[in-house]
Amino acid sequence: MASHRFPNLPGLVALALAGVLLAGCEPPEESDVPGSEAEEATVQVEEAADDPAQEDTVAIQDEYVDEVSSVADNPRVQEAFQRIEELEPWTMDNLITITEIPAPPFMEDERAEWYLEALRELGVDEAYRDEEGNVIAVREGTVGGRTLVVSAHLDTVFPEGTDVTVQFRGDTLYAPGVGDDSRGLAVLLTVLRAMNEAEVHTEDDVWFVGTVGEEGLGDLRGVKHLFREGGPQIDAFISVDGGGDTRVLNQALGSRRYRITFEGPGGHSWGDFGMGNPAHALGRAIELFDERASEFVADGPRTSYNVGRIGGGTSINSIPYEAWMEVDMRSIDQDRLAAIDALFVETVTEALEEQNRRTPDGPSLEVDVDLVGDRPSGEIDPDTPFVQRTLAAVAHFGFEPYLARASTDSNVPISMGIPAVTIGRGGAGGGAHSLDEWWLNEDGHLAIQRTLLLVVTEAGLVEG
Numbered sequence: 001m002a003s004h005r006f007p008n009l010p011g012l013v014a015l016a017l018a019g020v021l022l023a024g025c026e027p028p029e030e031s032d033v034p035g036s037e038a039e040e041a042t043v044q045v046e047e048a049a050d051d052p053a054q055e056d057t058v059a060i061q062d063e064y065v066d067e068v069s070s071v072a073d074n075p076r077v078q079e080a081f082q083r084i085e086e087l088e089p090w091t092m093d094n095l096i097t098i099t100e101i102p103a104p105p106f107m108e109d110e111r112a113e114w115y116l117e118a119l120r121e122l123g124v125d126e127a128y129r130d131e132e133g134n135v136i137a138v139r140e141g142t143v144g145g146r147t148l149v150v151s152a153h154l155d156t157v158f159p160e161g162t163d164v165t166v167q168f169r170g171d172t173l174y175a176p177g178v179g180d181d182s183r184g185l186a187v188l189l190t191v192l193r194a195m196n197e198a199e200v201h202t203e204d205d206v207w208f209v210g211t212v213g214e215e216g217l218g219d220l221r222g223v224k225h226l227f228r229e230g231g232p233q234i235d236a237f238i239s240v241d242g243g244g245d246t247r248v249l250n251q252a253l254g255s256r257r258y259r260i261t262f263e264g265p266g267g268h269s270w271g272d273f274g275m276g277n278p279a280h281a282l283g284r285a286i287e288l289f290d291e292r293a294s295e296f297v298a299d300g301p302r303t304s305y306n307v308g309r310i311g312g313g314t315s316i317n318s319i320p321y322e323a324w325m326e327v328d329m330r331s332i333d334q335d336r337l338a339a340i341d342a343l344f345v346e347t348v349t350e351a352l353e354e355q356n357r358r359t360p361d362g363p364s365l366e367v368d369v370d371l372v373g374d375r376p377s378g379e380i381d382p383d384t385p386f387v388q389r390t391l392a393a394v395a396h397f398g399f400e401p402y403l404a405r406a407s408t409d410s411n412v413p414i415s416m417g418i419p420a421v422t423i424g425r426g427g428a429g430g431g432a433h434s435l436d437e438w439w440l441n442e443d444g445h446l447a448i449q450r451t452l453l454l455v456v457t458e459a460g461l462v463e464g
């Protein structure tokens, strides 16, 4: 019997990590609910992708603490808070229904149609799907002229055919996507219903939005469309996404992602020797890039790069007809991101030219440079009234908020300087982007009340 080797164990870990990083969502906050070994392993991987160095606690100015608590004390808002607690079973039913409607990448239609109908039934002034597929429900304000968007994303990372049936183990719900972001979608429905039933009115228009394409190769296409040139005027944006109750994302982690494919005719390793070799060009491109990029990122605002996957080829004795790689670059700074991107594309071109110079007689190789991901960076000043209100709303329920950076739907408005935050969907949860994803209703109503409080404070409560 041949000896057993396990050469791909580190590879498996790398794959799991790549899976987490590839998808759009930020790693969830850690949770204290114990899971199985597999769940714990997933949580660890996600924590590895987190960056504690970028989490800051920040002072909340008194005027916003006062403003938020005066809104919270309003009798209608109190009644809405009460309704949220009474609606807990309804919120749970919605969560299960939403989770069990599959929403694979680029296939959010079925879930979107259900969500549109649910918003309509609750009562809004207008509800529709836009050209990109986003669900938009408009609740008009008494004054109008300003628009606040509160959103969650419709898509999941799971491919078509994934079993999304919710399973209970004790009180814990298990299903792919149950937290991310089905729970965010359910939170929004309950916020709207509680506002309607308690007759809480705002001065500004409030849009309840389910976005498409937040995850992975969806590349924020829904939110990009919402903030397109010539699109609607949106003055502030809330994304309910990510776990926990304390984290406030006011900073966007930008990324650029490429799939690069070197191509040639391919041939026999002996008979056609001398012909341009895509694998050799690929290797050279990686070497050149790593050499220069490692120097580039050594100082300045934090920037990362990763050749995540490589592939291609036919057999050991064939000159490949293609060799490819997938590359992810990230930076907290938009200019740095553009700079490392340029450096990368330059090394690819150089490697191609080198390979073609080496094989002057054969047909030239070509390279296909495919930008598969483009998420902008940026940050909103913590002293901005909207961020201050968010922090005050978190603190109002007894939590200690902290500011953080991640990649979510808020990246797009943040990069445009439009006040935007991503806040937690509440409860306890873990295993996001894994088949073992779980969510537990541990004081989940607080997240719904917090979202309502922030919406009403930012959109201007109509007294009386």
Ligand SMILES: [Zn+2]
Pocket: 025, 026, 153, 180, 181, 214, 241, 242
């Ligand atoms: Zn998400």
